[in-house]
Amino acid sequence: MERPGRLLLLSELRVRNSAYDVSLSRSLLTWKRRISSPVYHPFRPRQDFDLVTTNETQVNLSNDQLLQKRVCHSVSVSEIISVREEEEENICKRRDDGSWKKIKEREGKDCRQAFTVLYVERCPQHRWRCAEVTFTCSEAALCQRWVNSIREQLSAITSRPKQLLVYINPYSGKRQGKRIYEQKVAPLFAQAGVSTHVIATEHADYARDHLRTEAELKKFDGVVCVGGDGMFSEIIHGLIWRTQIDGGVDPNCADEALLPCSLRIGIIPAGSTDCICFATVGTNDPVTSALHIIVGDSQPMDVCSVHHNNIFLRYSVSLLGYGFYGDVLTDSERKRWMGPARYDLSGVKMFLTHHYYEGAVSYLPARGIMGTPRDAARCRSGCVVCQHNGKQLSEKAERYEMDEASESESEGEWRTIRGKFLAINAASMSCACPRSPKGLSPAAHLSDGTTDLILVRKCSRFDFLRHLLRHTSKDDQFDLNFVEVHRVRRFCFTPRHCQSDSDLDLRENGKHQIFSQICRDHPACGCAPAYSSWNCDGEILTHTAIDVRVQSNLIRLFARGIEEPTVFEDLTSPCAI
Numbered sequence: 001m002e003r004p005g006r007l008l009l010l011s012e013l014r015v016r017n018s019a020y021d022v023s024l025s026r027s028l029l030t031w032k033r034r035i036s037s038p039v040y041h042p043f044r045p046r047q048d049f050d051l052v053t054t055n056e057t058q059v060n061l062s063n064d065q066l067l068q069k070r071v072c073h074s075v076s077v078s079e080i081i082s083v084r085e086e087e088e089e090n091i092c093k094r095r096d097d098g099s100w101k102k103i104k105e106r107e108g109k110d111c112r113q114a115f116t117v118l119y120v121e122r123c124p125q126h127r128w129r130c131a132e133v134t135f136t137c138s139e140a141a142l143c144q145r146w147v148n149s150i151r152e153q154l155s156a157i158t159s160r161p162k163q164l165l166v167y168i169n170p171y172s173g174k175r176q177g178k179r180i181y182e183q184k185v186a187p188l189f190a191q192a193g194v195s196t197h198v199i200a201t202e203h204a205d206y207a208r209d210h211l212r213t214e215a216e217l218k219k220f221d222g223v224v225c226v227g228g229d230g231m232f233s234e235i236i237h238g239l240i241w242r243t244q245i246d247g248g249v250d251p252n253c254a255d256e257a258l259l260p261c262s263l264r265i266g267i268i269p270a271g272s273t274d275c276i277c278f279a280t281v282g283t284n285d286p287v288t289s290a291l292h293i294i295v296g297d298s299q300p301m302d303v304c305s306v307h308h309n310n311i312f313l314r315y316s317v318s319l320l321g322y323g324f325y326g327d328v329l330t331d332s333e334r335k336r337w338m339g340p341a342r343y344d345l346s347g348v349k350m351f352l353t354h355h356y357y358e359g360a361v362s363y364l365p366a367r368g369i370m371g372t373p374r375d376a377a378r379c380r381s382g383c384v385v386c387q388h389n390g391k392q393l394s395e396k397a398e399r400y401e402m403d404e405a406s407e408s409e410s411e412g413e414w415r416t417i418r419g420k421f422l423a424i425n426a427a428s429m430s431c432a433c434p435r436s437p438k439g440l441s442p443a444a445h446l447s448d449g450t451t452d453l454i455l456v457r458k459c460s461r462f463d464f465l466r467h468l469l470r471h472t473s474k475d476d477q478f479d480l481n482f483v484e485v486h487r488v489r490r491f492c493f494t495p496r497h498c499q500s501d502s503d504l505d506l507r508e509n510g511k512h513q514i515f516s517q518i519c520r521d522h523p524a525c526g527c528a529p530a531y532s533s534w535n536c537d538g539e540i541l542t543h544t545a546i547d548v549r550v551q552s553n554l555i556r557l558f559a560r561g562i563e564e565p566t567v568f569e570d571l572t573s574p575c576a577i
């Protein structure tokens with residue numbers, strides 16, 4: 001529990017008709033019921049004893065402890081959304097039967113001034129809600145002092161966005177993006193005093209191109225993406241590109257260190273997978289995401305840059321998948337009209353098709369870092385692994401700048417694995433999503449400067465199903481003899497052509513693409529396609545031979561990583577005893 005620090009205000013105020021000692025420090029707003037108030041009836045069952053509205057933890061407490069816990073609440077100032085003065089007619093009075101009625105007319109000296117504080121309340125499964133509490137003051141001047149003091153504290157928080165650029169993809173997921181934004185998110189932004197400029201995209205790549213060339217980014221404190229992972233991908237492509245051009249860096253050059261984007265990105269989930277939102281917030285809930293944006297959270301994230309023959313192709317933050325996930329995506333694109341269910345149907349189809357692909361994967365292991373892909377520990381809010389590795393990477397970059405002659409990759413040696421693979425996946429973060437709540441690589445980190453390279457070798461359908469099923473249970477999906485996983489900084493993939501070893505680039509020349517397509521369309525010919533496609537955050541790449549590098553902390557989200565349950569217990573409103 002945060003220490004309250006020096007008190008700025010301390011008053012006796014009323015919440016409903018009970019007296020509370022209310023205090024405000026730079027970090028906490030606390031309201032503690034005066035014990036003399038009629039709050040406790042020893043003969044009433046515990047669950048009926050519910051005069052306070054905030055969360056409570058299920059711990060064994062004595063009646064006295066329970067009483068104290070339930071009468072004292074505190075909210076971190078950083079999680080106050082806003083404060084508003086109440087009109088007189090909104091002030092309530094308790095009826096004899098215990099219910100509440102609004103006081104309509106002025107009732108002489110009973111009439112008081114009130115203000116309402118809106119704040120973040122934690123709910124199960126990492127969801128956040130906007131809760132409110134109304135304080136009634138004995139005089140108008142006192143009410144004004146409280147409102148001004150809270151507003152002063154809020155305006156001192158410089159990390160909160162004031163002006164946001166919002167892109168809505170009306171066709172994401174179940175096509176609910178606009179409705180979700182207007183009904184659930186816009187009212188919260190208005191309450192928090194956040195101004196917005198909202199753009200509904202007119203076609204694919206609209207948001208990317210707008211960010212690249214037109215958007216007046218100086219006017220904004222952040223960009224909000226209402227949509228799925230594909231829409232988020234558009235946003236980062238526009239933003240990263242624009243940042244490099246504005247900063248005089250060539251975004252195409254594979255060896256150039258890219259400049260981090262200064263604007264943070266908020267994700268309002270409205271897509272089909274929404275794994276970037278799920279893996280950074282812990283839930284796909286528009287209200288929770290909106291609240292993380294309002295309080296000005298910041299979560300740095302790794303981005304992989306993908307090149308082919310030194311030509312830039314795309315960025316990836318979640319999954320780069322060849323074989324199974326590439327085929328699922330290719331097949332599902334033809335079924336877009338089905339919405340999110342397209343992935344399940346294509347998943348079953350590709351599972352039954354059971355194609356494997358030959359090729360060589362070379363990788364540069366991540367050395368001298370904390371963490372491995374087989375760790376039991378997970379990347380969580382304030383992750384020490386990300387902090388440690390991030391610090392080490394920036395120190396290394398400084399050393400490299402001072403000594404240009406040193407080899408950038410001198411610390412690692414390339415390793416190569418050749419074989420037949422059902423899937424080659426690179427997960428730069430866990431890729432947790434509702435389909436797989438622990439994700440493709442449960443111990444991957446959001447900002448450690450690495451990606452987890454998962455190789456699933458050719459195996460029986462039964463074994464592959466065992467591997468897939470483990471994504472949905474507690475069992476370790478890597479603990480199988482046909483699966484290996486490596487934490488890497490960089491990797492390359494070269495497909496092996498089914499007929500000729502020297503013919504590695506035929507697909508890019510177009511010739512093999514035709515044969516491959518024929519075989520795909522006529523499975524009866526018995527010739528399995530030689531090439532799959534790369535699924536890059538839900539977009540299909542045009543090349544199969546790729547070179548991938550992790551760019552550490554290139555972007556920042558309005559998120560804080562998934563919170564541990566202990567944070568939920570300790571920091572929610574009831575005060576620690």
Ligand SMILES: CCCCCCCCCCCCC/C=C/[C@@H](O)[C@H](CO)NC(=O)CCCCCCCCCCCCCCC
Nearest residue numbers: 229273275318319343347348351431435436468471537538
């Ligand atoms: C038997 C159940 C097994 C369930 C196994 C579930 C594993 C799911 C792992 C999901 C990983 C998602 C990674 C995120 C990728 C995103 O950047 C991208 C863009 O949004 N989404 C997809 O590519 C969308 C990818 C969607 C993949 C869906 C795969 C469904 C597999 C179903 C296999 C069924 C076998 C049934 C046998 C009878």
Ligand SMILES: Nc1ncnc2c1ncn2[C@@H]1O[C@H](COP(=O)(O)OP(=O)(O)OP(=O)(O)O)[C@@H](O)[C@H]1O
Nearest residue numbers: 172173201202203227228229230231271272273274
């Ligand atoms: N106005 C538009 N019309 C058609 N397509 C669009 C439009 N705006 C964006 N797109 C494209 O729609 C694609 C899918 O969008 P999005 O990722 O938001 O939803 P999804 O595919 O349902 O979800 P997920 O990526 O989470 O699986 C993206 O590739 C994006 O470029």
Ligand SMILES: [Ca+2]
Nearest residue numbers: 302428445450
């Ligand atoms: Ca990572």
